[in-house]
Amino acid sequence: KAGVTQTPRYLIKTRGQQVTLSCSPISGHRSVSWYQQTPGQGLQFLFEYFSETQRNKGNFPGRFSGRQFSNSRSEMNVSTLELGDSALYLCASSVPPSTTSGQETQYFGPGTRLLVL
Amino acid sequence: QKEVEQDPGPLSVPEGAIVSLNCTYSNSAFQYFMWYRQYSRKGPELLMYTYSSGNKEDGRFTAQVDKSSKYISLFIRDSQPSDSATYLCAMSAIGNQFYFGTGTSLTVIP
Numbered sequence: 001k002a003g004v005t006q007t008p009r010y011l012i013k014t015r016g017q018q019v020t021l022s023c024s025p026i027s028g029h030r031s032v033s034w035y036q037q038t039p040g041q042g043l044q045f046l047f048e049y050f051s052e053t054q055r056n057k058g059n060f061p062g063r064f065s066g067r068q069f070s071n072s073r074s075e076m077n078v079s080t081l082e083l084g085d086s087a088l089y090l091c092a093s094s095v096p097p098s099t100t101s102g103q104e105t106q107y108f109g110p111g112t113r114l115l116v117l
Numbered sequence: 118q119k120e121v122e123q124d125p126g127p128l129s130v131p132e133g134a135i136v137s138l139n140c141t142y143s144n145s146a147f148q149y150f151m152w153y154r155q156y157s158r159k160g161p162e163l164l165m166y167t168y169s170s171g172n173k174e175d176g177r178f179t180a181q182v183d184k185s186s187k188y189i190s191l192f193i194r195d196s197q198p199s200d201s202a203t204y205l206c207a208m209s210a211i212g213n214q215f216y217f218g219t220g221t222s223l224t225v226i227p
Contacts, residue, residue, distance in 0.1 A: 004160070033215070042219030043161075043205065056214045090160055105151070106207075106215060108160035 004109035018079040025093030032074040037088040123218025136193040140206035147208040155203045196225045
């Protein structure tokens with residue numbers, strides 16, 4: 001089974017621009033979460049989508065938005081880029097809860113490395 | 118106070134050593150505990166998954182959860198140079214978002 005794929009893998013943008021990142025989850029996974037990873041802050045939760053609806057949201061400004069399509073693919077958009085947005089953006093897809101675990105388990109893609117100049 | 122605290126290291130051990138990695142947390146509602154391994158310039162890879170308290174073993178890896186102390190550990194036996202990576206702990210309450218530690222950088226020296 002193919003893993004989580006993210007495109008593009010690398011991006012260079014300038015302040016004020018906007019960017020769209022794409023994530024294709026593992027086949028059969030309906031939940032997609034997005035994270036920002038920086039050396040100082042670690043992994044910070046952005047938002048989660050399940051069946052095209054935002055289910056959870058982290059503490060990021062409105063410049064960060066996302067959406068999910070009917071085929072479970074997801075995109076996230078960052079508008080008016082700032083230097084501090086430079087980070088690795090990770091997407092994770094979740095397997096439905098098993099009968100024993102009762103909780104989803106997340107599988108990550110390789111990430112998109114964004115550099116804002 | 119952060120939801121999850123993890124010593125960032127770095128940790129450097131000789132090949133064959135036993136490695137102990139730890140995280141503490143503050144939210145008593147957490148029931149699901151995970152360890153991820155992240156190699157440089159890669160996404161995190163799920164290593165261990167534990168529900169509630171207790172131990173779980175998988176090959177050279179053992180995960181322990183002590184909910185009374187709000188403390189989780191990952192032990193790596195007979196460490197190998199290929200274990201050199203950043204290890205992230207993660208946890209969640211049912212149906213809620215995942216909370217991650219900042220990661221511990223491990224280097225295993227041949």
